[in-house]
Amino acid sequence: MADERIPTATQLDQTVLGADEIILNMGPQHPSTHGVLRVKLRLDGEKVIGSECVIGYLHRGVEKIAEHRSYQQFAPYVDRMDYVAAVSNGLGYCEAVEKLLGAEAPPRARVIRTILTELQRIASHLFWLGTHALDIGALTPLFYCLREREEILKIFEKFCGARLTTHAFRIGGLQYEAYDELEKDVERFCKPFDKRVDEYESLLTENRIWVGRTKGIGILTAKEAIDYGASGPVLRASGVKWDIRKAMPYAAYDQYRFEIPTGKNGDTFDRYIVRMEEMRQSRLICLQAIENIPAGPIMGKVGKVLKPPPGEVYHAIEAPKGELGYYIVSDGTTQPYRVRIRPPSLINLEAFDKMIRGHLVADVVAIIGTLDIVLGEVDR
């Protein structure tokens, strides 16, 4: 089949440039690309009339690695994909394998998982807010955001010893019992946190520069968002009220009350508002969850050697970036036959070309920021 290979020239290279047009290369080493994303821009003056993302600089073959590890051995690898939301990745993987096994985590483990995952969502959104605002030119929010994120990372560190790539959960439940002051720490963080979100909003929401740089930029209508497979805040900001936590509840989400914030215009400003509101909702979930953590075991009945019966499963969770799906095929041995990871960042990034057309070069930075991509996950 090698000789049947299709010519590899990219679409932008094949088109003929007009007299006033140039092609500008941005990245892969560029501070606003949040990693190693390369974007080729076709410009008419300062207006972007076409673009192409070049990805793969961080490709490590995670899906191939999975086929050569046992189910438990692969669990730490998923933390390295979306490394600013490692806990969410771990939750998705553990639950997918549990589904494959037909096992279930005990109630106590599920509630603790929910608390940590919601804290992780706040941490991920804080990191997004800080860097997104920094990209657009607001330096101050970054320091506030990282200050709060630090408190969450400290809770993770106390819980499992790691801050970033936590490997916090195990297939079947948890390895570690919650430490004594977990509830107190979460409460101490969550109680004043809504005031802090107000504080960030006071810096940005009515700031003329911020509004000018985000309103009407990178519009994605609901129809387009669905066509492009967008998920998470990107989809919700376009007005589609859909959240996997509500639609197909997992962990312990069916026990808590929370709202799904949506936007109207699907522009960068709406995505910002949606994520801010999501942080407030996550705080509410955490506060409800710590009120009543059921007692009992933290590990379900799964063996030391995991041999799921042959078959396949697709399990998706609402990660901070969108739908994070695991499609796992088992052939009845201790190693997965195939693991496919549906990365929300990659698929949201696909809409970039649609969103940037007609805008200025400076808006490239705003749109990359608003998509909230993590290149570790885009490239896997």
Next chain:
Amino acid sequence: MKRYKEKFGAGILEAWTDRKQAILVVSRELLAEVALYSRDQEKFDWLSDLTAVDWPKREKRFDIVLNMYSFEKNERLRLKAHAAADERVPSVQGIWTTTNWMEREVYDMFGVIFEGHPNLTRILLPDEWQGFPLRKDYDILTQDTAWVRENLGIESGQ
């Protein structure tokens, strides 16, 4: 399921549920047609994922797997088609734009050719890469020893 069988008859090769998830195997030629029908008539308007699985011992070694979701029904449906190594699969890029990159990734990793894709090139790996890594016969140990021999001039000893 029933409606699918009535509509496509022999085009639906198999249908079953695994871990409460519905799976439908359709013949390769009908893939795009069934996909369009699913999107418009059955309201599976959101495609979450398109991928492939390699079964080298089978006559038609590749499974093309589509995971669809319907907002209206709050349901998922998995569509599958089998393809041999030299068979082309109809592209569904015109039905869901999102599959553009997913089909490129499947080409990149498995070498499956999608008929009608506008820009089927490698996406994650460099253009000059040899072979298709997620095929089962793409052995990482052989690759590794070959690299060590070629670049370091020694035997890797693995």
